[in-house]
Amino acid sequence: MTESYGKKRLTRTVLSEQIKEQLMEDIFHKKYKAGDRIVESALARELGVSQASVREALRSLIAMGFLENEPFKGTAVRSFTAKDLMEVVTVRVALETLAGQLSIRRITDEEIAELERITSEMIAASKEGDTQRRIRLNIAFHEKFVETSGNKLLVQLYNYMHFGNWSLLTGSLSEMDPIQIATRHRILIDALRARDPDKVAKAVREHIESTTKPLSDMLAQANL
Amino acid sequence: MTESYGKKRLTRTVLSEQIKEQLMEDIFHKKYKAGDRIVESALARELGVSQASVREALRSLIAMGFLENEPFKGTAVRSFTAKDLMEVVTVRVALETLAGQLSIRRITDEEIAELERITSEMIAASKEGDTQRRIRLNIAFHEKFVETSGNKLLVQLYNYMHFGNWSLLTGSLSEMDPIQIATRHRILIDALRARDPDKVAKAVREHIESTTKPLSDMLAQANL
DNA sequence: TTTAAATCTATTATCGATTGTTTAATTATA
């Protein structure tokens, strides 16, 4: 998870974990689209592994919200509605606002510098047209931000939710103005540096809502 | 989960699900204590099922936070520190406050009545000395409350977190004055009925913090 | 023709056995 952004990998032996990451990539790259059914036995044959390993990977992705399933019926890539998206925004604002309030009391200058570094990299990636990388860095930024809260449960919950809606968010991000996103990040960083609770809350809300608005409009048109 | 409190059970066939519930019961009843190791093969033999089914149940409980594990090393009942508890309180307040704000705009009289009914049942259970039932009803109350928000992601997140810390909370609840808890519930219900955002926020915060305080004190003494 | 039972098919859920890893115990070496 946070791995995508610099971290050593000592134990990369667990097969089901590899399958899981492979599947995440495949969903991310739209090899599997919303609603597509994933058949354990077929995938096992395709990857040359046992059904059990595939199954374990699937269960994990189900828990994360990437996939959904019903007993004896099977597993499919989850599809999202406009309402689902609104729910994500609502909850994200609540969780990241909380993170911001907690951060203020304990964030270090090093952590702030780290957030700035990620933002700079993001802008660089944007200019190079490396969308994939830009998206990953955006995720890294928000994860890092939540981590500075020092609340592990919050981080856990955030990741749990975040990844379940990854595919959803990434799709829209690619259509957004990267400079604007980066600017929002800077505003948030400044608010953190000033340790100003109200500014942080405002920055979080505006950042998330602005990021999600275009997608929201799009979905509202498509579904409802 | 919400099942414990009135719901039809059409498909009660999935073995791993039964094992999971059995294990939750066992952890709940302290058959397995914090730190205890759970061995897949041994448990499979004990229950007369295959290791695969046990394993699946365990993975699910790991995802919920009941258990923790490391690849190739095994699975153990998670233990909690005072810090963990503080984190739970912090996040619960945030999530339930959000739930309250959302509820105000859409909660129905029927739902309010339902909350009252659960609270009444809780008091009855207290008077009968049925601690087990009282705890379940308390959980049912909070779940129902969060459900009235109409935000499914929030419900999902709440359950995810809640159950991971069930054993922790229940332990302390049994030592608390049940009448006081019920009173807090009533205050919250009244605030909802009045559709008053500030009152709801206040009621939520005070309810959760008062519920958790004695346990917090206890843990602070024991650990830190 | 419509409905209901019976059969078939695809796929999940479960099983029993095998393989790979970790940890602890044992022996060898300094």
Next chain:
DNA sequence: TATAATTAAACAATCGATAATAGATTTAAA
């Protein structure tokens, strides 16, 4: 005695195969 190499035991991870289930298809009755 202390440290390193070796072996043994316990157990998780993975496998290949079987049983159970839902859904589709066919057949039988009305």
